[in-house]
Amino acid sequence: MMEDLNYLTISRAHDLLKMKKITAQDLVKFYIDKIKKNNPKIKAVITISEKDALKKAKFIDSKISEGKEIGVLEGIPYTAKEMFMTKGVKTTAASKILNDYVAPYSATSIKKLEEHGAILIAKVNQDEFAHGGSTENSGYHPTHNPWDLDRVPGGSSGGSAAAVAADFGIFSLGTDTGGSIRQPAAYCGVTGLKPSYGAVSRYGVVSMASSFDCIGPIARNAEDAQIVFDAIKGLDSKDSTTVGYDFSNSNDETNAIYYQVGNILDEEISKHKIEGINIAQKEPVEKLGITNEALAAYYVLVPSEISSNLERYDGIRYGESSQKASNLSETYFKTRGEFFGTEVKRRNLIGSYALSAGYYDAYYKKAMQVRTIVKEKVDKVLEKYDVIIVPTTTEPAFKIGSKSDPIEMYKTDLLTVFVNLAGVPSVSIPFGIDEDTNLPLGLQIIGKQGDDLKILEIAKKIQSLTKYHERVEGITL
Amino acid sequence: MSKYKPTIGIEIHTQLATKSKMFCGCNNDSRGSKPNSNICPVCMALPGTLPVINKGAVEMAIKMAKGFNAKVANVTSFDRKNYFYPDSPKGYQITQMYEPIIQDGFVEILIDKEFKKIGIHHAHIEEDAGKLTHPDGADYSLVDYNRAGTPLVEIVSEPDINSPEEAKRYLQEIYNIVTALGVCNGDMEHGNFKFDLNVSVSDSEELGTRTELKNLNSFRNAERALKYEIQRQIDLLESGEKVKQETRGWNDAKSKTFSQRSKEEANDYRYFPEPDIPPLNLSNDFISEIQKEIDVLPSTIRKELLEIGLSVDDQDLLISQPKTAKIFQDAREILKKEKLIKKAVNWLVGDFQALGLDDRKDLTGKNLAELVKLIDDEEISSKIGKEIFAEVCGGEAPSKIIDDRGLVQVSDDTELEKIITEIIKNNPKPVEDYRSGSEKVLGFFVGQVMKETKGQANPSKVNELVVKLLKG
Numbered sequence: 039m040m041e042d043l044n045y046l047t048i049s050r051a052h053d054l055l056k057m058k059k060i061t062a063q064d065l066v067k068f069y070i071d072k073i074k075k076n077n078p079k080i081k082a083v084i085t086i087s088e089k090d091a092l093k094k095a096k097f098i099d100s101k102i103s104e105g106k107e108i109g110v111l112e113g114i115p116y117t118a119k120e121m122f123m124t125k126g127v128k129t130t131a132a133s134k135i136l137n138d139y140v141a142p143y144s145a146t147s148i149k150k151l152e153e154h155g156a157i158l159i160a161k162v163n164q165d166e167f168a169h170g171g172s173t174e175n176s177g178y179h180p181t182h183n184p185w186d187l188d189r190v191p192g193g194s195s196g197g198s199a200a201a202v203a204a205d206f207g208i209f210s211l212g213t214d215t216g217g218s219i220r221q222p223a224a225y226c227g228v229t230g231l232k233p234s235y236g237a238v239s240r241y242g243v244v245s246m247a248s249s250f251d252c253i254g255p256i257a258r259n260a261e262d263a264q265i266v267f268d269a270i271k272g273l274d275s276k277d278s279t280t281v282g283y284d285f286s287n288s289n290d291e292t293n294a295i296y297y298q299v300g301n302i303l304d305e306e307i308s309k310h311k312i313e314g315i316n317i318a319q320k321e322p323v324e325k326l327g328i329t330n331e332a333l334a335a336y337y338v339l340v341p342s343e344i345s346s347n348l349e350r351y352d353g354i355r356y357g358e359s360s361q362k363a364s365n366l367s368e369t370y371f372k373t374r375g376e377f378f379g380t381e382v383k384r385r386n387l388i389g390s391y392a393l394s395a396g397y398y399d400a401y402y403k404k405a406m407q408v409r410t411i412v413k414e415k416v417d418k419v420l421e422k423y424d425v426i427i428v429p430t431t432t433e434p435a436f437k438i439g440s441k442s443d444p445i446e447m448y449k450t451d452l453l454t455v456f457v458n459l460a461g462v463p464s465v466s467i468p469f470g471i472d473e474d475t476n477l478p479l480g481l482q483i484i485g486k487q488g489d490d491l492k493i494l495e496i497a498k499k500i501q502s503l504t505k506y507h508e509r510v511e512g513i514t515l
Numbered sequence: 516m517s518k519y520k521p522t523i524g525i526e527i528h529t530q531l532a533t534k535s536k537m538f539c540g541c542n543n544d545s546r547g548s549k550p551n552s553n554i555c556p557v558c559m560a561l562p563g564t565l566p567v568i569n570k571g572a573v574e575m576a577i578k579m580a581k582g583f584n585a586k587v588a589n590v591t592s593f594d595r596k597n598y599f600y601p602d603s604p605k606g607y608q609i610t611q612m613y614e615p616i617i618q619d620g621f622v623e624i625l626i627d628k629e630f631k632k633i634g635i636h637h638a639h640i641e642e643d644a645g646k647l648t649h650p651d652g653a654d655y656s657l658v659d660y661n662r663a664g665t666p667l668v669e670i671v672s673e674p675d676i677n678s679p680e681e682a683k684r685y686l687q688e689i690y691n692i693v694t695a696l697g698v699c700n701g702d703m704e705h706g707n708f709k710f711d712l713n714v715s716v717s718d719s720e721e722l723g724t725r726t727e728l729k730n731l732n733s734f735r736n737a738e739r740a741l742k743y744e745i746q747r748q749i750d751l752l753e754s755g756e757k758v759k760q761e762t763r764g765w766n767d768a769k770s771k772t773f774s775q776r777s778k779e780e781a782n783d784y785r786y787f788p789e790p791d792i793p794p795l796n797l798s799n800d801f802i803s804e805i806q807k808e809i810d811v812l813p814s815t816i817r818k819e820l821l822e823i824g825l826s827v828d829d830q831d832l833l834i835s836q837p838k839t840a841k842i843f844q845d846a847r848e849i850l851k852k853e854k855l856i857k858k859a860v861n862w863l864v865g866d867f868q869a870l871g872l873d874d875r876k877d878l879t880g881k882n883l884a885e886l887v888k889l890i891d892d893e894e895i896s897s898k899i900g901k902e903i904f905a906e907v908c909g910g911e912a913p914s915k916i917i918d919d920r921g922l923v924q925v926s927d928d929t930e931l932e933k934i935i936t937e938i939i940k941n942n943p944k945p946v947e948d949y950r951s952g953s954e955k956v957l958g959f960f961v962g963q964v965m966k967e968t969k970g971q972a973n974p975s976k977v978n979e980l981v982v983k984l985l986k987g
Contacts, residue, residue, distance in 0.1 A: 123563045136562065143556055145563060242563040248790035277565050278792050343790055346597050349606020350560040354658075366656075370599050393597070393785035402787060 043068050045205055045510055048262045052110050055102060062095035062102070062113030062157070069115045069159055073206045076515050082181045082191070082200040084120055085161045087127045091115065094157045110265055112155030117162045117201045118211040122148055123242040124158060131244045132176040133166045135351045135358050135377035145242025146277065147211060147253050147270040154269045159207050162197030166379045167348065168218055168246045170194050171450040172441065175381045180438055183226060184513045185477050189435040192222030192450075198256045199226035204515060209257040209266055213243060215250045216336055217430075217454025220466035223256050224480020225435035227468040229507060230256045231263045231494065232454075234487045235461035236281035238267075239274030247343035248279070250336075250458045259507045260467060260497035267490060283488035287495055291316060294483075295423040297323040299453065302429045303479055306470040312500055315425075323428060323453070326419070328412045332456035335408035337448055338392050338401050345389030348382070384444065409459045416460035420486045425493060428453055430480030434472040453482070463490040465497045468506040476512055519716040519752070521745045522723075523676035527689055528667050529699045530643070530707040531575050537642045537666035538566030538609065545661035546705060558664035560604035565791050568593075572666040573795065575698035576616045576640055577805045579668060582692040582812055583635045585620025587802045593640075593789040598782050601658050602644040610669075612786045614794070615639035617668075622692065623814060624684040625827060633685050634673030641667050668698075674713070674722075679741035683734050686710060687831065690734075691813045695837040703732050714741060715758070716748045723748070724758040728772060731765055740765040744772050816840045819847065823857050829864045838876075839863055845880020850887060858887045866904050877910030886913040895924050898970050924973050928980065931964070931972060935984050938963045949985050957981060 041059050054060045070088055077083045098113040118124065120132045123141035130136040148158065165175035173181040173196025181196045183189040184204040191200035195212030199222035202210050212219040214232035223230025231254040238253040245251060255266035274280045292315045298304055299322075307317075323329060353359030353373030360372035378386070392401035419426060430453060441447045457464045462484055469481035483500075485493040501507050533543050539557035542548075557564045580587045594612035617638035623630040643665035648657045670689060676682050690708055693699035700707050709732045715725035728744060731737050748758050760778040765771075813834045820830045820843075833840050846859040862883060867875055886907055890900045895917055903916045917923055938960060939946055945956040960981045964972050 121563075129562070131562065139562070141556075141561065141563065143561075240563075241565050244562045245565075245791070248565075276567060278567050279565075279790075342787060346595050346607055346785070346787070349597060349599065350562070350604065352599060352601075352606060354601050355559060355604065356561065366601065390785060393787050395783045395785075398785075398787070 045258065046208055047258050048110060048114055048208055048265050051114055051208060052108075052112075055098075055108065055113050058102065062098040063092060065113060066091045066095040066115050066157060066159060069205075069207050072204075073160060076204055077206070079187060079515070080182050080184055080200050080204050080206075081179050082162050082197040082204060082206060083117070083160045084130065084132070084163055084178060084197070085128045087124075087158055087160060090126065091157050091159045098155060098157075109155055111151065111269055114156045114209075115159045115207045116151065116156050116209045116211070117160045117198065117207045118148060118158060119164050119195050119198050119213060120161050121164065121168060121213050121244045121246075122161075122211055124148055124161065127158070127161060129161065129244075130177070131167050132164045132178060133351075133377065133379070133382070134177040135373070137358050137377075139357055141242075143242060146239035146274050148242065150270050151211075151266075156269070160201070162201050162206075162210060164197050165194035166382050167244065167344070168194035168213055168215060169344070169381045169385055171217070171221055171447050172436075172438075173197060173200075173222070174438060175379055177379055182438070183435045184515060185227065186435065186475070187514060188437055189477070190225065190438050192225035192435060194218040194222075195230075195256060196222045199223050199228055199230065202226065202228045202256050202258060203513060209255050209262055211266075211270075212254060212256050213246070214252045214254055214458070215246045215340060216458050217451040219252075219254050219256055220430050220454050220464060220480065220482060221450060223466045224430035224468070224478070227478030227506070227509065228256055228258065229260050229263050229465065229467050229497065229501075230254065231267055231465045231490070232457065232463060233267060233271065233490050234281070234283060234463040235458075236279050237271050237283055237463070237488075237490055239270075239272070239277040239280050241274055241276040245343075245347040247340040248347065249343060250340060252458070259501050260465060260494050261501075263465065264491070264494040264498070267494070271490070283490070285488065285491045287489075287491040292424045292492075292496060293318040294425045294427050295319040295321065295419060297321055297326055297426060297428040299323050299429045299432060302432060303470045303481060307427070307481070310500075310504060312503065314499055315496060317427070318423060326415070328415050328456050329452050331408055332412045332459050333448065333452055335405040335412065336451070336455045336459060337388070338405035339409060341385040341389030342392045342402050343389070344385045345393065348378075348386060351378075381444065412456055412459040413461065416456065416462060417486075420462065420484075424485065425489075425496060426482075426484040428482050428484065430454060430466040430482045434475050434477035434479055457482070457484055462487050463493055465493050467497050467500060468509070469500070469504065470506065471509075478506070478509070518718045519745075519749050520718070521677055521714060521716050521741075522674045522725075523678075523682050523741065524674035524713040525672045525676065525682060525685060525710055526713070527670040527686065527708065527710045529670065529689075529693050531572050531666040531668060531698055532700045533569055533571040533575065533666055535569055535571070536664035537569050537572055537640070538664055541664065543665055548661055550657070550659035550661060553661040554663070558604065559660060560606075566609060566789075568792060568795065569666060572640060573616065573797075574805050575696075576638070576668055577797070577802055578696045578698055578809055579638060579693060580617045580620065581806045581809055582696050583617060583620035583622060583638065583670070585635055585638070586618045587797055588614055588616055588618055589797055589799070590614060590794050591616040591797065592794040593792045594786050595789050597785040600644070601656070602647050602663070604645065604660060604663055608642060608644065609789055609792070610641035611639035613788065616797075622685070622688050624681060624688050625817070625821075625830075626681055626684065631681065633675045633681075636671045636673050638668050638670040641669060643667050679738040679745070682712065682741055683738040686734050686737055687835075688813070691831075691834045695813045695834070695840065696809060697837070706732060708732065710737065712737060712741060714744050714748070716745055716752065718752075723752075724760050726758065726760065726772075727762045728765055729762050729775065736765060736767060739770065740772055743770065747772065810841060811844050813840070816844065820860070823853055823860065825857075825860055825864075829860070832864055832868070833860070839867070842878055842880045842883060846884040846887070847880075849881065849884035855884075855887050855891060858891070859883050862887070862904070866901065867908065870905060870908055874905065875908040878908040879910070882907050882910075882912055889913055889917070893924055893973050895922055896970060896972070896974060898965075899924070902970075922971060924971050928976075931976060931980050932984065934964055934967050935960070935977075935980055938967070939984060946985065960985070
C-alpha cells in the first residue's frame with residue numbers, strides 16, 4: 039500500500055476508492071488489523087465482524103472494477119455501539135443479561151447505512167445499557183482513552199469515541215440520552231452529533247429512556263458527521279417518535295450566544311474569530327439558570343423510563359436466565375440480580391421509586407414540569423440567537439476509577455443534559471487543549487430543533503479555521 | 516334485599532375485530548394457529564423494538580364512542596402499566612390511563628318498560644397479554660404469545676347499576692352495540708367479550724366495601740354471580756361482620772364466588788405516559804368522517820321497535836342480529852305505515868329465524884317491504900307469501916317470483932262466482948247441511964275454492980262470496 043491510510047476521512051477514503059488507489063477490501067483489512075493490534079490496549083471493540091465485512095467489501099470492489107459509480111459511503115468501514123441491533127452480529131448493550139444475544143433484525147439506522155454501502159466492521163463497548171459517563175460500567179471491561187490509557191474515554195458511547203480516536207474505522211454510531219455522544223467525543227478529541235429528538239429512527243436500538251434517546255454519528259470531523267447524519271435521518275414508519283423535520287439550511291450570518299463555564303475554553307473562544315459567526319452575547323452559564331435543574335429532572339425522568347424499558351429483560355424469552363431459580367419470582371429476582379450491573383440496578387431502583395404510587399406527583403410529575411420549563415427557556419434563547427455555544431464538559435477526560443461516587447459521575451453531564459431535555463440538536467467538536475494534561479476539550483454548538491444541518495455547517499466553518507480535529511499527536515498508540 | 520341496595524360498576528374488555536394486532540403487523544386472529552406462530556419481534560418485545568398504533572383500532576374506538584353517546588378525546592394518549600408476568604412480554608402493558616379515547620358517555624337499558632341511563636365513565640384502548648397454560652403435574656408453565664398485543668377496548672361504567680338484572684341488561688346492551696357496529700366479533704367463547712364486576716351493598720347513602728368479581732364471560736353467569744355475591748355480602752353485614760375488599764372469582768360448578776386476592780396484595784403498576792407513542796390528535800373532521808360510516812345504532816332500533824309495541828324478547832332478537840336489524844331499518848324506510856312495519860317485523864322474528872343463516876343471507880329490506888305490500892294490497896295471499904318467502908330470502912324479488920309463476924291473487928268477483936257456483940252444484944250434501952244451519956261447512960267450501968285456484972284466491976273475498984251464493 040502506497041497511500042497513508044491512517045486517520046482517513048470519509049471523503050478522502052471515497053476518493054481513494056474511486057481512483058482505485060485502494061480497494062474496499064484493503065480498507066476493511068487495514069482497520070481490522072489495526073483493531074487486532076491495538077484493541078488489547080484500548081478495549082473499545084467487543085465483536086469484530088470480519089467475514090461479513092470482507093464479503094461486503096468484495097462486492098463493492100467488483101462494482102468499482104466494473105466501472106460503476108459508488109456513493110460516498112460505499113465501502114466505508116464503521117463501528118456501532120453495542121446498543122444497535124445488527125442481524126447476525128452479537129448485540130449485548132454491554133450487559134451480561136444479553137450475553138451472546140444475536141438479534142434477528144437490524145436497526146433502521148444500520149439498515150440505512152447498509153443501503154448506502156457502509157461496512158460494519160465491529161461492535162463497540164459502552165456503559166451497560168448506556169448507564170454511565172465513562173464506559174467503566176460496561177458489563178465486560180472498561181475502555182481506555184487513546185490519548186491517555188489511564189483515563190476514561192467518557193460514556194456511555196465511550197467505545198465509539200475511542201474507536202474513532204484510535205482509528206478503528208472511519209466513524210461510529212452512538213446514542214445520546216444525556217450527553218453520551220458529545221461527552222465522549224469531547225474526551226476523545228473527535229466530533230459527535232446529537233441530532234434533534236426524532237430526527238433519526240430509534241427502531242432497533244436498545245431503549246434507555248425513550249423520550250430522550252437520540253442516535254447519531256461520532257466522526258473525525260463535522261463533514262463526516264454530516265454525511266452519516268444525511269444517510270440515517272428521516273421519518274420511519276416503525277418509530278412513531280420520528281419527526282419529518284425540514285432540514286433546510288440558510289447560510290445567513292449566524293448570531294450566537296456564548297455561555298461561559300468558568301474559564302474553560304474562554305481564551306480560545308475569544309481568540310478565534312469565527313468567520314461568518316457573530317458572538318453577539320457572552321454570559322456566564324449560570325445566567326441560563328437551568329443546568330443544575332435539568333440535571334436533577336434528568337435523573338428522575340431517565341431512571342423512570344429505564345425502570346420500565348428494562349422490564350423485558352426478565353429471563354423468560356431471551357437473554358440470560360438464572361440457573362439458580364426454582365420458581366417464577368426467583369427467575370425474576372435471580373436473573374436480574376445476577377446479570378444486571380450495579381449502576382443498572384441503581385437506576386432501576388430510583389426509577390421504580392419515582393414512579394410508585396404516592397411518589398409519582400412529587401418526583402416524576404414535578405420533573406416533567408421542570409423539563410417543560412427547561413425546554414421553554416432554551417427555545418426562548420434560541421428565538422433570539424441562532425445558536426448557543428458552550429463547552430461540552432467542565433474538564434478533560436478523568437482517570438479511570440476516580441469517580442466512584444455516582445453523583446460525581448452524573449455531574450459530568452452537567453453541560454449536555456439540558457440539551458436532551460429541550461430536544462434540540464447539538465454538535466460537539468474538538469476545541470482547545472487542556473493545559474495541564476494536554477488532553478482535548480470539546481465545544482458544543484446547539485441549534486433550534488431541526489437546525490441539525492445548520493449547526494453542522496457552523497462546525498465545519500470552525501473546523502476549517504481551527505484544525506483541532508486534525509490533531510493526532512498525543513494519541514498513545 | 517329490601518334493606519340493602521346493591522351498587523354495581525362493570526369493566527368490560529372487548530376484543531377489537533381489526534386485521535392486525537394493536538402495535539405490530541401480526542394477524543389479529545390466531546384461532547386455529549399453533550402456539551407462538553403468530554408473533555414478531557415487536558409483540559415479543561425483542562430489544563430495540565417499538566410500538567406503532569394500529570389506525571384501524573382507533574377508528575373502531577371512534578365508532579364505539581358514537582354507540583355509547585360519548586365524547587372522543589381530541590387528544591388521546593397512551594400510558595404504561597408496569598408489572599412482571601410471563602404473559603406480558605414487555606414487562607408492561609400499553610393502555611390509556613390519563614387521556615382515554617372515549618370519555619363521558621351512557622347507554623340506556625330497558626328495565627320494567629322504562630329506559631334507565633347507565634353512565635360510561637370512559638373506555639380506553641389497550642393490548643391483551645399472552646396466554647399461560649399450566650400442564651397437569653408439570654413443574655413448568657407454557658406461554659403462547661399469539662394473543663399478546665391483540666387490541667382491546669375496556670369499557671368502564673359508572674356505578675349506576677343496582678341489580679343483577681340491570682347488570683345483565685347493561686352487558687347485553689354493550690354487547691349488542693359493539694357487535695352491531697362491527698368492531699367486535701362477539702365470540703364469547705374465545706374471550707372476545709369478558710368482564711369484571713364491582714359490587715357492594717349498603718343500607719345507607721354511603722357506599723359499602725366492594726368486591727371485584729373477575730373474568731366472567733357469560734351474561735347468565737354474571738347475573739348468577741352477582742346474585743350470590745350480593746346475598747353473601749348482605750349475610751356478612753347482617754351477622755355483624757365486615758365485607759373485605761378483595762378480588763373474587765366465580766366457580767360455575769359450585770355456583771359460588773371465592774376469594775382470589777386481597778387488597779393488600781394489589782400491585783403498584785407505576786403508570787406513566789408511554790414515551791414511545793406521542794399523543795394522538797383526532798380532529799373533529801376525522802371523527803365525524805369515521806362516525807358517518809355507522810348505519811344505525813341499536814338504541815335507535817330499540818326505540819323504533821318499542822314504538823310499534825314489539826316485545827322485549829323480539830327487540831333483543833333483532834338488535835342482537837345487526838344484519839337483520841339493517842333489513843328492518845330498510846323495510847321500515849319504505850313501508851312507513853306502522854301496521855305494515857309490524858308485519859315486516861313479524862316476518863323477521865318468525866319465518867326468517869327458521870331459515871339457516873346461509874339460506875337467509877340475501878334478504879333485503881326492499882324485497883321484504885315489497886312482500887308485505889303485495890300481501891297488504893291483496894295481490895297475493897299470505898299463504899302464497901309464506902310459500903315464496905324462502906326464495907325471497909334467497910335474494911329474489913317477490914314481484915318477479917309471482918310474475919314468473921302467475922301467482923297473482925284472484926279477487927275478481929265474476930271469476931270467483933263462476934268457480935263457487937260450480938262447487939255448489941257438485942256438492943249437494945254440504946249445501947244441504949249449510950242450509951239446515953251448519954256454519955261449519957263454510958270452511959269446506961272455502962277450502963275447495965282455494966284448492967281450485969291453487970291458493971291464489973283472496974280468502975276474505977271467497978268467504979264473502981260463498982256465504983252470498985249459498986244463501987242464494
